[in-house]
Amino acid sequence: MVDEFDDDTAQPQRTTLTYSELDVRARALADDLVAAGLQGRRALLLHPAGAEFAVAMLACLYAGVAAIPAPPPSSSGRGVERLAGIVADADVDHVITVEALAATVRAWSAAAGLDEVRLLFERGAAGSGAPSGAPDASRFPRDPSRTAFLQYTSGSTSEPKGVVVSHRALVHNIDQIGRVLGLGTDTVVASWLPHFHDMGLVGQLLSPLHRGGTAVLMSPTSFLKRPHRWMAVVSAVRATVTVGPNFAFDLVTRRTTDAQLAALDLSCLRSVLNGSEPIHAATLSRFAGRFAPAGLAPEAIVPCYGMAETTLMISAAPRGTGRVVRTVDAAALAEHRLAEPAGDSPTRRLVSSGRPVDLDVRVVDPQTGRQMPDGGVGEIWVAGGSLADGYHGRAEVTAATFGARPADAPGAGPFLRTGDLGVLSGGELFVTGRIKEMLILNGRNLYPQDLERTVREAHSLTAGGMTAVFSVPHPGGAERAVAVQEVRPADLRTVTAAELLVAVSHQVLLEHDVQLADVVLVPSGSVARTSSGKVRRGDMRTSFLDGGLRVLASASGVGHASRTATADPAGTR
Structure with a gap:
């Protein structure tokens, strides 16, 4: 049922759970949750990608506990503020996690002033065989109106919003996912999507389980380190379904070498879903062309649309129909x-x-x-x-x-x-x-993603980075557009920053008749994104106005505390 892949190879670690094993472990943990008095309450789930999360999630569904999947705090301190905001908003005092993360989670809760948070672990999860104790199924509620989980959407860390998803809504959505994609017992879904995001949780894990299929879980870090692993895993496990946001399609297309491509067999794929952010026709064309030699059928690409507020899927191209x-x-x-x-x-x-x-x-x-x-x-x-x-x-x-x-x-x-x-x-x-990201410039309505695509395509060295375009006040009261573009600092040793800045400004003017107020080059990884890869334009706008960007080069000195007129090629991030 569940295979886990490590971060260094495309070979499974053989951490595999059958449906029987998953059911026994999940029911045993559910019995513990009921005994702990959590029935009808909320619990934060802090797990790495893998089988332990699947056990904890199903245990909460069994026991009538509203699960709140979230990314575990990192040793570097990233995510601490966001997690504290979720705990405060959801009024959570129990965390379900794994023994390996116990010290990190305790340090996080203490640093966040959450000393009263209680940690719960799965019995026997680290050992061999089934957990001890017989779960009492009669103690588990069967109420479709109960809250299945809270999905915290990517937004302000100070005011996170938890979407309340009922069992009824969950079943309705995964049923329509199963019907449009033709999921069944022969389905194998493999992806690297975070399990605390709606696409990863509902699309990658719960949907195949609902149809008796197989879920193969891959670490998001594994994909981001070496994007080709995504398709390598799909090929290795003979996945029939995979899913990712548009930026991931761009990344895997650019970062897969000819040698890596030659080792793939993607003829197994029936549905390759692209969703979660604006879908670009050029991205899909490049992806389809790149992986066609590996057996990817063009009609397998499935554009889709959804959000946490609708549990997940709203619409999708039916399986086998191709893209329009x-x-x-x-x-x-x-x-x-x-x-x-x-x-x-x-x-x-x-x-x-x-x-x-x-x-x-x-x-x-x-x-x-x-x-x-x-x-x-x-x-x-x-x-x-x-x-x-x-x-x-x-x-x-x-x-x-x-x-x-x-x-x-x-x-x-x-x-x-x-x-x-x-x-x-x-x-x-x-x-x-x-609606909120629409740019209104000189009385014209412009979509920021259109300008962002033009910025990335303006030069070969901007093609590989993330882009954020937003508007800022300009003297006289009008709004002007600003483009922030990631580049690799090392690349600025071969091409001058001035060349990139001119290329971007010229191309945006040529294609959109928009004179950018500023073009800012920042190191790779600087453009803020949500867990699903969406650009956080509001955060980037705030950083720009507050002088919080690490600037390699810019076309103007307006709006920043410190800038460099030329690039700093030695800079790294």
Whole structure:
């Protein structure tokens, strides 16, 4: 059922659990949770990627304990503030973890002033054989309305929001995932996604379990260190399904060598899901072309769309149908409508996120609340059985986000306001951007991801790094755009920073008619991202304005406490 892969090879460690072994261990731990008085309460799950997390997660589902998966604190202190915020928001006083992390977790709780947090461990998990003691199944509740888990979305560390997912919503969503992807007992899902993220938890672990398949768990660190391991593991275990965000497709395409490619056999893959962030047509084309010699079928690529507030999946391309890409007029899209390209006008390629499976998805004018006609751009609203119960302890935000009603159909819903912009055309759902991240420059609506793509494609040395584009106040009251681009400091020994800055500015001006207020080059790893790889543009904007960026080079000195007019090629991160 569960295979774990180490960080140094693409070979399994043989930490494999059958369904019987998983059930025995999970029920035994569930019995301990009930005995500890946690039934109906919440517990923080701090585990590395692996079988122990699967046991703890299922134990909570059995016992009626609301699980809160979260990344364990690192020895370097990363994540301490975020974890403390989650504990405070969820009012948690129990942590389920593994013995190997006990010292780290205790140090974290003490440093965060959480001395009353109690640590719980699985009985016998480190030894051989099944845990001792007979679990009492009669003590486990069977109530679909109970909270299955709280999914803390990536956001402010001081004000984290916990999405409350019920057992009913969980079953509804994993059922539609199973139907659209054709999951069954022969399904093997393999991915490196974090188990504390909705795609990793629901898509990678719980969905294959629901259909009697196999889940192969790989450490996110393993992928980030050597991206080719993702496809190496898929090939080794004959995975039929894998999933990742758009940036991961870019990374594995660029970082897989010809020799590594020659060792792969990806003919086993039926569904390669791309979701969690804006999907780029060029990324999918490059990925498909790169791995075609390894047997990857182009129709296996499945664009999809979802979020924690809908448990996970909202829409996806049905298995085997391939991706739908439309080239549209960029100026018309800025005016919130789809139109065929006119002459030599700028265009944009949109990738469909598929079709809704068993949810009511509508596109609504965010200002008037009225539904948009087919082909009209507006906010994506969702209703149906997969919707979460809201945000933990945040009644007002829950009502505003989960209680929307269309002005021209007040009896429908209630709907979730996703905050995403999109368009329905011929039944296909195209996600075009985020409402709050929309740039309004000189009266024009621009999507930051469009500008970010242009920045990355402006030069070969910017292609490999992450990009953040956001707007900042400019003298006179107008907003101006700023681009922050990661580069490897060592690369600036061969190409001058001035060349990169000019290339970026020129390309953005050429393609979008936008004069950037600043272009900032920062070391690799400097652009803030969520656990799923989404760019945290708000955080980057704040760092820019506060002078908190580590600048290698920039086009302007405005807005920073310290800058260098030329690159610092010796700088490292």
